[in-house]
Amino acid sequence: MAEVYNTDRFAELYYTSNTADLLQLGLAARFVAMLFEAHHVTYAFIGGWAVYLRGGRRRTQDIDITVATSMDHLKEILMAQPRYYLPLFFLYIVRPIAVALAGRSSCRDGWRTVDEDFPHVPDLAVSMDIVISGNLGTPADLQSSREPINPSRPTPLGSPVLVLGLVFQIYAKLDAFSRRGEQGSKDFLDLEFLLTQYTAQIPTFRDCFAVEQRRYFWSQYAATYPAFPDQVENMRKLLGL
Structure with missing residues (x-):
């Protein structure tokens, strides 16, 4: 037992x-x-x-x-x-x-x-x-x-x-990050990896994710990498914002 x-x-x-x-x-x-x-x-x-x-x-x-x-x-x-x-x-x-x-x-x-x-x-x-x-x-x-x-x-x-599945994994991570996330958090690091690792697939299903959650992650991403404006802009485009 x-x-x-x-x-x-x-x-x-x-x-x-x-x-x-x-x-x-x-x-x-x-x-x-x-x-x-x-x-x-x-x-x-x-x-x-x-x-x-x-x-x-x-x-x-x-x-x-x-x-x-x-x-x-x-x-x-x-x-x-x-x-x-x-x-x-x-x-x-x-x-x-x-x-x-x-x-x-x-x-x-x-x-x-x-x-x-x-x-x-x-x-x-x-x-x-x-x-x-x-x-x-x-x-x-x-x-x-x-x-x-x-x-x-x-x-x-x-x-x-x-x-x-990838779309559901990102969905769950965005949901968690929007509730408890901040720069450098575990959810942030996992999302950063998933979005950069699967760049080619993201545009095919990004509209499945709430735009508010995508925007929140991007705002934290931009605050994390202020010295890399091109990288931040690429993430904005990837998220469809």
Whole structure:
């Protein structure tokens, strides 16, 4: 059974999870992907982890994933897994959890690594947010809104990996940035990467994004790069402003 944690336990798990390296993140992502596939739950990686898989340079310290199922069904799946830590209280649309990179073989044997093909990786609880699709900028029809990609860097996930489709990823990032963003924030850096990495595709779907959100990002972009007016102007044109 999963461990249900309280506020004190959350602090212990959270601060430890901030030390997760990319290999540990990859192992946690692989484990949760295999779990959802075994239960026939449609999923896609989102957020900073998905941007990293696309080639983003920003270091992320957790995993974000969206699933097309109910919170009750998700809870039922996770509660049966001894490698998960679940909060006592949670939002109806997002469940923050932690995934252990270890499993208990027995009380006598204590802890051992479950991912036996990576025996050198230290055991750690990796932080993960699971979002019910249709919330926080994610599409309700997840099945047709995700895409397989070949990660730009090798991870234990292998290849291909299912991530939120590009148009939906940018949509979610713009939505998040408009609510909580500022220059140099994680959302800003992820948007900057996505917009410059996929310059050729952006004009084909930029009108799907709210003009106010595009304008807000561009204003912050212009304030970040005042010494590069040509670059700022190119971004304005790219965003269709």
